[in-house]
Amino acid sequence: MKKINYRRFIPVVFFAIVVAVIVKSYLFASYVVDGESMEPTLYDGNLMMVNKVVYDLQEIDRLDVIVFHKNKQEDYVKRVIGLPGDSVTYKNDKLYINGKYVEEEFLDELQKKSDVEPYTEDFTLEEVTGKATIPEGKLFVMGDNRPDSLDSRSFGFISEEQLVGKVDIKYWPISQTEMGFDK
Numbered sequence: 001m002k003k004i005n006y007r008r009f010i011p012v013v014f015f016a017i018v019v020a021v022i023v024k025s026y027l028f029a030s031y032v033v034d035g036e037s038m039e040p041t042l043y044d045g046n047l048m049m050v051n052k053v054v055y056d057l058q059e060i061d062r063l064d065v066i067v068f069h070k071n072k073q074e075d076y077v078k079r080v081i082g083l084p085g086d087s088v089t090y091k092n093d094k095l096y097i098n099g100k101y102v103e104e105e106f107l108d109e110l111q112k113k114s115d116v117e118p119y120t121e122d123f124t125l126e127e128v129t130g131k132a133t134i135p136e137g138k139l140f141v142m143g144d145n146r147p148d149s150l151d152s153r154s155f156g157f158i159s160e161e162q163l164v165g166k167v168d169i170k171y172w173p174i175s176q177t178e179m180g181f182d183k
Contacts, residue, residue: 037143082140
């Protein structure tokens with residue numbers, strides 16, 4: 001029987017650990033959803049994988065689900081509703097960006113089940129932020145659970161510097177694993 005030379009495995013294991021730390025630190029991060037503001041897309045306690053480099057390589061798109069630093073202690077997960085230069089209006093439970101209706105299919109099921117009418121209160125961007133359009137370098141975000149979400153309607157725009165990354169994968173519980181999200 002041949003003896004196993006463990007010394008040969010040490011550099012391989014060390015290299016694998018270094019690569020894993022780099023990937024975890026700079027490319028992806030795991031987050032636990034805290035709260036109900038993104039239901040039914042994400043539930044309290046879900047685990048999700050956040051791509052931390054995607055926004056450096058390509059622009060964030062409208063309706064992407066993102067994680068951002070709300071302050072030094074808290075990170076929030078929300079959906080991008082408005083991009084720089086956009087005007088945002090909600091009227092009769094419908095989203096209008098730059099005067100054009102934008103369908104939000106991810107809300108259909110929740111709106112039907114909800115007792116709250118309207119599901120999203122009417123507002124204009126100017127009413128909630130004091131600005132007619134979203135400034136450069138800023139985003140307007142909202143939770144999918146509109147009646148129970150602290151979002152840009154309350155705290156205003158978020159800056160692109162606050163972005164952690166785009167949520168690509170919900171991986172826990174396993175029965176709810178998803179890659180990407182409805183837009």
